[in-house]
Amino acid sequence: MGDKTTLASRARSIGRGFAVTAAAGAAAGLATAGYGLWEKNQFVLREETLPILPAGFGPFRVLHLSDIHFVPGQNRKAQWLSSLAELEPDLVVNTGDNLSHVKAIDPLLEALAPLMDFPGVFVPGSNDYFAPVLKNPASYLLGPSKAQKKPVELDWPRLRSYFGMSGWVDLTNRNQSLVLKGLRFDFSGVDDPHLKLERYAGWPRGTRGQDNTPHLRVAVIHAPYQRVLDHFTEDGADLLLAGHTHGGQICLPGYGALVANCDIPTWRAKGLNDWESNGRTTPVNVSGGIGTSRFAPVRIACRPEAVLLTLTER
The missing domain is CATH 1.20.5 (Single alpha-helices involved in coiled-coils or other helix-helix interfaces)
Known part of the structure; x- marks a missing residue:
């Protein structure tokens, strides 16, 4: 018993x-x-200094925005985006994934309106074309996300048109030269590599024979797949700007990102570092992004960010 x-x-x-x-x-x-x-609402400004300008030029301030993933009702995000105009950047670079909802365009454009007073360039991401769908967040541990079979289309043509009418330059598989603060910037961009839509336009015509003229070559990309970073590095880019990764979005303190949602190493999921390919090295800034997946609206040890790059003389 x-x-x-x-x-x-x-x-x-x-x-x-x-x-x-x-x-x-x-x-x-x-x-x-x-x-x-x-x-997810603790927005920060990451500031970096990069000595890559020709002698006699600079400083030049680039505001890098990426992965806003706007959803109606995100008032704190909207106010913060508008406040970035107070930085008075010399150039705004938007590396895509602006949207996360079919009704997001109007409030997004209202939030970005103050930044339209400054020169800008942009490329799209997949979530400018298609609305996100519910998926298991753990699936990202198995590799980059796959394209949807029957995606809900977003009104990217309208957003692109508004950006263009406001003076921002569309770099979707295109190139363009701009003279900013007296320096010629040669831009080359691609459509989203995550959807395998990239087509290389090269550098603007007439610039290859002008290498002795002060200039800077900037490549603008949404998803930083290695094949694209390799191409632009080998083709003479002085700076690579990309987004897409969300910095991992959910990170381990002291370790960092668990995923990058593309084929770069997870330690490169956010930040400014050097990319090497075929004997050439180019600095690449990968933005940790401003938004989140609509269906996983959290960030852990990875605060939403815009990046202010101050370019100075070499």
Whole structure:
């Protein structure tokens, strides 16, 4: 009898232990989710200095925006985006994925309106063309996300038209030269490599024979796939600008990103570093992005960011 009582007591004790552990796990999960919901609105400005300008030019300030993923009702994000105009950048570079909802264009354009007073260039991402769909966030651990079979189309032509009418230059598989603060900038951009839509336009015509004239070659990309970074690096780019990764979006403190949603190493999912290909090195800035997946609206150890790059003399 005593043995049975002891066994029953132990069983109850183990059961209570499991219950306490499960409750603690649930509480930790709720706390983490709550923190992630809070962090997604803790917008920051990452500032970098890069000595790549020809002698006698600079400083030149580039505001790099990416992965806004706007959804109606995101008032804090809208206010923060508008406030970035106070930086008075010399150039705005938008590397795509502006939208995350079919009704997002009007509030997004209102938020970006103050930045339209400055010169700008842009390329699209997949979430400018198509609305996101619900998926298991853990699927990103298995590799880059796949294209949807029956996507909901977004009104990218309208957004692109507005950007263009405001003076921003469309670099979707295109190139363009702009003279800004007395320096010639040669831009070359591609459509989203994540959808395998990139087609290389090269550098603007007439510039290849003018290498002795002060200039800067800038490549603008949404998703930083290695094949695209390699191409532009080998083709003479002085600076690569990309987004897409969200910086990993959910990171481990002290470790960093678990995923990049493309084929670059996860330690390159956010930040300014050098890309090497075929004996040539080019600085690349990968933005950690401003928004999140609409269906996973959290960030952990990866605050939403815009990037202010100050270019100075070499």
